[in-house]
Amino acid sequence: DAGVIQSPRHEVTEMGQEVTLRCKPISGHNSLFWYRQTMMRGLELLIYFNNNVPIDDSGMPEDRFSAKMPNASFSTLKIQPSEPRDSAVYFCASSTWTSGRQYEQYFGPGTRLTVT
């Protein structure tokens, strides 16, 4: 199994530019999560999807952030315009979800974003 795939692994961009992070979940998983990790704030859940539908986006910092999941095998997290304080490692995770059952989440390797 290839696991959760994220691209790019590293991204360096200038303030004001648009950034798009990509994620391919594990085949067969129907839940997908986007997290952000920084030294100051630790691991934060930004948004998650069940069956391609956004369920909770209360962790999205502001309108500059948006996430989509057009199909079961692909999701994007977009930042427009980017700011230096967006610098962080962004993780995607996927899981199986059925009502009444809890399954573990599998994490991708992360995208290290640096905004200068």
Place this chain on the structure above:
Amino acid sequence: AQSVTQLDSQVPVFEEAPVELRCNYSSSVSVYLFWYVQYPNQGLQLLLKYLSGSTLVESINGFEAEFNKSQTSFHLRKPSVHISDTAEYFCAASNNAGNMLTFGGGTRLMVKP
């Protein structure tokens, strides 16, 4: 709302010594508990989980954790650590309200020779 507290941000320990990483959660309903490990420059990997049944759960590399409902704790232990156990460890909890996990702040385990 669910919350998870890891009381120690860093735990230094010598190789072959025992270690305990503490985790407390808050929940008034059924809870599912997890420990994840993050090695440098990598994503989080599941170490062990408690979903139901036996309150003592074990991982393949010698870690174990015990679910204690009365103390709302899920501490992680290993009787003898190795240098390779140096990593950050995250405790997480869920009450299956939509499959969300709430993570603790993490504990950095530093194993010294």
